[in-house]
Amino acid sequence: MRAALFVTCVNDAVYPSTGIATVRLLERLGVEVDFPEAQSCCGQPQFNTGYRRETEPLVRRTTQAFEGYEYVVTPSGSCAAMVRRHYPEIGGADAAALASRTYELTEFLVDVVGVTDVGAYFPHVVTYHPSCHGLRMLGLGERPRKLLEAVRGLELRELPGAEECCGFGGTFAVKNSDVSAAMGQDKVRSAVSTGADVLCGADNSCLMHIGGILSREDAPMRALHLAEILASTEEEPWS
The missing domain is CATH 3.40.50 (Rossmann fold)
Structure with a gap:
């Protein structure tokens, strides 16, 4: 293929x-x-x-x-x-x-490809944020979660208010910066409440927004794209 x-x-x-x-x-x-x-x-x-x-x-x-x-x-x-x-x-x-x-x-x-178990190994606690485009426009549904659930060593925790927008929205974040920042802070509070090490998603635009707030607030969590988790193996561990 x-x-x-x-x-x-x-x-x-x-x-x-x-x-x-x-x-x-x-x-x-x-x-x-x-x-x-x-x-x-x-x-x-x-x-x-x-x-x-x-x-x-x-x-x-x-x-x-x-x-x-x-x-x-x-x-x-x-x-x-x-x-x-x-x-x-x-x-x-x-x-x-x-x-x-x-x-x-x-x-x-x-x-x-027809797989959910991609042979990944990622021994960390993870919570998943479904981006608005993936959730509403593409209808990705449970696909990302099924892939994460099959990763060895990974503990997946539910994100409260997962389907709420993170506030990025492309130019929305520029034109409505105060509202965007407030929505992002709400998302970060929900993510940190899970106790996860990593917040993952399938859109780096959203993760850039969330990750920036995590960094500024010195939160004990990192934003990471789903692909990087799925590519991780015991032979090539993520760090």
């Missing part, structure tokens, strides 16, 4: 470890991974801010970059949702075809 990695600009610029973990994980499961170098921003920031005209060239570029791949995999629910929900209405038939071949990482693992 061959797939193209849509790493997303946030991961490429700020969280390259997530992209590396995704490749390691997929290759361990027998997936041949390509990285089309022509890929760039999918256009979500522009589109969400109302700049549709500025979004269109990015839709065309992304569509062309991933042309010919049966599967396109991304460790980002928000970018997957952008492609799946909005590309068909912006870019026509070619963009709609890309939308039908684009999978968020946990969808790809569970629905296409």
